[in-house]
Amino acid sequence: MDQAAAREVVRLRAGWAVRGKPPGSYDEYRVTGCGGPDFSAGDYAHILRHFALGTPSPGRSGPAALPWVTISEVRGGDDGTRIGVALEDWTGEADGAGRPIAETRYLCVPYEALRAVPVSYTGLYEALAGLTPPFPADGVELGVAALDPEVPARALQRFGVQRVAAAASLLIDGPVTITAAPELGVLDRLAFLDTVAALLPYGWRTRFSAATWDQSGNRNVSLAFARQVRDRTTELDWRTPRLPERDTPGRAYAEMLADLFGDRGRSHAEVIAHLAQATAPLADTDPATVVRVLGGLDWPATVLQAVERGTHDPADVRDLLATGRHRELGDAGARKILTALIREHAPEDIPLLRERWAEVASTTVTPFRELCAAVRGLVWTGDDVPAGARAALALPYFQLAHDLGRADELLAALVTAPKRGLDEVGAEAAALVVREAIGPAAITPAGPRWPLTLGELARSPRVVCALMTAVGRGEPAPLQAWYECLTHHLPASLLGLFRNLLFSPLTPVRGDQLAGLAGHDPACVGDVLALAAEARRLPLVLDGLADWLASLDRIPAGDALLLKSRLTRAASSDPASLGMLDGLLLWLAAPPHHVTGTATADHPAYWEGFRSVWARPMPQGRTDRRRETLTAWLRAGGWAAAGGTGPVLMLARELMAGPPAEALPVAKAMLAARASVPSLGVTAEYQVCRHEAEQLFPELAKDSFMTVLTNLPQNAPAGHIAALCAQEMARGVPAVQIAETLLTGLPNITAGTVVDIIGEVRLALTEMEEPDAANRALDLARAITRYPGVGPSLRTQAATVAVAEIGFWHRIIEITAAADQDGELLIDENTREHLRHNAEKAQSLLKASKPARWGRGGGGRS
Helix, strand or coil: CCCCCHHCCCEEEEEEEEEEECCCCCCCEEEEECCCCCCCCCHHHHHHHHHHCCCCCCCCCCCCCCCCCEEEEEECCCEEEEEEEEEEEEEEEEEECCCEEEEEEEEEEEEEHHHHHHHHHHHHHHHHHHHCCCCCCEEEEEEEECCHHHHHHHHHHHCCCHHHHHHHHHHHHHHEECCCCCCCHHHHHHHHHHHHHCCCCCCCCCCCCCCCCCCCCCCCCCECCCCCCCCEEEEEEEECCCCCCCCCHHHHHHHHHHHCCCCCCCCHHHHHHHHHHCCCCCCCCCCCHHHHHHHHHHHHHHHHHHHCCCCHHHHHHHHHHHHHHHHHHHHHHHHHHHHHHHHCCCCHHHHHHHHHHHHHHCCCCHHHHHHHHHHHHHHHHCCCCHHHHHHHHHHHHHHHHHHHCHHHHHHHHHHHCCCCCHHHHHHHHHHHHHHHCHHHHHHHHCCCCCCCHHHHHHHCCCHHHHHHHHHHHCCCCHHHHHHHHCCCCCHHHHHCCHHHHHHCCCCCCCHHHHHHHHHHHHHHHHHHHHHEEEEECCHHHHHHHHHHHHCCCCCCCCHHHHHHHHHHHHCCHHHHHHHHHHHHHHHHHCCCCCHCCCCCHHHHHHHHHHHHHHCCCCCCCCCCCHHHHHHHHHCCCCHHHHCCHHHHHHHHHHHCCCCCHHHHHHHHHHHHHHHHHHHHHCCCHHHHHHHHHHCCCCHHHHHHHHHHHHCCCCCHHHHHHHHHHHHHHCCCCCCCHHEEEEEEECCCCCCHHHHHHHHHHHHHHHCCCCCHHHHHHHHHHHHHCCCCCCHHHHHHHHCCCCCCHHHHHHHHHHHEEEEECCCCEEEHHHHHHHHHHHHHHHHHHHHHHCCCCCCCCCEEEE
């Protein structure tokens, strides 16, 4: 405060309180006096307790010795913040027990009174220290020197920039304890706390509290000197101060301070003066706000630096351009800001781009190139964003490009397909943009020309296909105009077959036409297929598609995948077309998809369509995987769960009527499907198909159950296997045969699984309404037990399960049976008779048996 006299003096009215006790008394400490309009004696007592620093030691030296100074902030009844300073020191008197008395003097001033002319905490402390009680009841008048940034700037040098900056930055992330500074006196500690506050926005004082010493570990004081680190606070070791952890607001603040004092050459006083002007209260704001406040000192450069690092806030970029402060950066920097705005891909930014384009972009190439890239990004990328939505985002940019006289350039860049990641949605979105941007008037002879765009379409065949599909949905006149316009720019091999599909008279598309189209891009074949399906003209395409596929020696995996997707998604009400689609899917080694949705009455037409492709020979030298794919699909059984049992089994029966060498794998696959879907075995359609298969191939009848077991899904549950066993028993297959097949077909089955299967067989037979279900399950148990090597381990496992089940159900009887007044269970006579019968059986079993000599699970399958 060496220059206080030369600075403005701020007149403040402060509330006050004094806490202590009368000399010679045995009273507890209390508020002995207070004044001012803001708080009552009870309020002051609460405030002083809230920021209490503990019981001072009687010693008069050392870092913990009085006086202690506390800085605080409190809310008043009007919700306004008050800034408080407390001074606790010895009075030199003693109480009745002879103990020295400490007195706390407290002043608080409204924060709003400090916003016009900020003051320092040191200034408030000096005003408090200079007052002598008694104080006026209506508050005290203070004269405090206005904050001079040079004073904390010199203190910053004295304490070390790194130490003060570390304390301020750590405080942004949470409470801080300063340790290992015993040599500092109370005024030095106060000066350090004041300097830390000066290196934060002034508005932070509405959430700032500090103490020159904390004896109690009070976390209500956010920054304090102490002997050891307080619980749940961050330590600032005076000897080795460290910065906050990365990716926190505090770390960002520390790095920005270092940048301002370093590369940007800002003086300490400049930074402190800037922060002193930031008086907006920050009590209830995100701590990250302080980073933005500090950045405001060199805001344009701060935003540019964030843009260069890729960490900028788009709102800052918009504000910088909107306020015109981009001009502070120079041409190159301003262009980077404009480019960052373009890359936001936000159509709402177009008015701002238009406003600043001529000034910032001028005639340089980069901004327009970035604009093209941004619009392309909107059209060609965007997971789960449909084509119409993509086009709607891109179209507003064309008004900007039109104003710049470069609409053709932008559209040409847009229709250029990406080298990677090309998808049909992007092509459709690009086509919609072309249709809307050019418009019907521009495709007439008198309309404006789009030479760049039309030229680029010749190199973007998928966009051409999507464009013809889009205009094909509309009125005939625009369609005709578009077609005639494009014929002047595009080769017949790319455009010609659209005449077959879109203009009368409609004619079938030939295989050679599809081959020509595929020469531009094989994916276009799928696009034409989709167009035909949408227009309900699939029959015009499918024969030619089959001819084209049959002419190919190979199909690249990527092209095949796209075509499979199109074949799967194609919809038709014509069963013959659905059959051809499934035949074409199998041609590409993909399972049929449409058969499950056909009706029984439509099967003849479906079969004719299917057979027209199925019967075609695969080109010489190309592996025919159709039968392998079909049988694997049949065997997996997923079609049964999809509800297509009838149509699929009719297709299987048609195929089983073919040459025996081709029919046998189909029959086996159909029988094996029951392994995955046991419920299939009880359907009438399956039983008919199974009967036909066994009639055609008697060898299948002998081991049909083995065929099922060897195709069981991995880790099939016991109930799954039991359902298959129960179906065989219902067909009259002897239990001995089922047991032998089960243990032979599943050589690694455990005794526990076998016991579970036996129990589940009884339930399955009961659900099938088969008579004598329990005894038939017991027959299976006998047959399995007699199988060589199985008996001992099965007996052990069965006994373990049975005893556990008996015990459980006995407990159920105990729990559910009523008790009489003597506490005895009331069980009806029928139940009692059954219990006696079971008890006699148990006794008989015990008498007839002897302890086993083998170990658990020994002597057989485990």
